[in-house]
Amino acid sequence: MTGMKASERLLQAYVVLFLLYLFLPLAIMVAATFNTSRFPTVTPWLGTTTRWFEVLWNDQQMWRALWNSFVVAFAVIVVSVPIGVAAAMLLSSLHKRARTFLYAVMVSPLLTPGVIIGISTLVFWERLGVKGGLHLAVIGQSSFIAAYVMLMVLARLQRFDPSLEEAALDLGASHAQAFRRVLFPHLRPAIVSGAVLAFFQSFENYNTTLFTRGTDTTLTIFIASKVRTGLTPAVNALGVILIVVTVVGAIGYEILRRREAARAREATRRAQENALGDLRKA
16 A cells, blocks of 8 residues: 555656646746846846737737748648548558558658758759749648658548448449548548647748748747847747637637537437337337
8 A cells, every 4th residue: 555655646746747847938938928127037037017018019020920830831731631641541551561661651751850851842942943932841841741640640540440431332422422421520530630730840840941931931930030139028928829829729629529529418318318219109
């Protein structure tokens, strides 16, 4: 019993330290937003202020960089999600030897440093006459982010029963109808998760974007340049806004998920009651 209590206490201490490791830097960043110091720090505390939000509001360059990051991230979703889904479906339909080789080829971009991907993308497309810009950043990021989507969809495909799709085809459905009505609903959670992962991977990307962006600037590039020239707590203010938006979005999603689960349980209960009523009548 003593050993079990000691292990439980160690586990609790580990969880506490892990949560502190995750959230303490965020708490310090949020606190630095309200310090009057022109540097993002909490020591020394020179006074409480909200003027850094006003500075952020008037910083047009930062808002333009943020907009560029959103544009690139959504474009990466449009490019990488179809490629990742198609690659996962292709892998699941191949024989083991071909699947192993092609899997290694498709996953290899994840093992390649972002600097190499960025330089290679820039050199390749410039030889074809395409100059750097946000479009090239989308191509460079999609070359490895599509592999993340592929892995998530492939994991979901492994739990799919192929006989369901075969039954739909036997009943007269076309391949497009079988995909839309049988396979796609099963893959939808993985596709949505892959799209979210692709968005965040693109939004925080620095190495690949640095070499492919041309004269355009994304948020990560803008912050890196500010670190060299002089960072102000206005960046912290933007971080606070993004944290609030993320938390509100997560809470909203959880509320919708629980409502959908409650509706599904209610529908199941009513179906069971109707079935019992029919049995009693019979």
